Amino acid sequence: MGYVVDFADLHFGEWRPFLIFNVADAAITIGVLILLARALLIREKRPDPS
Secondary structure (H helix, E strand, C coil), rough: CCCCCCCCCEECCEEECCEEEHHHHHHHHHHHHHHHHHHHHCCCCCCCCC
């Protein structure tokens, strides 16, 4: 078809609980948030100096 659709309009009948959003931008944002959470919350265990 010559184009890529990357917007999602999620709705149930006439009820639209979600905004229309760009799937690629949402994936990048979620990925960055996961990387930040891992960097800030997960600490490596130091070897015991005995």
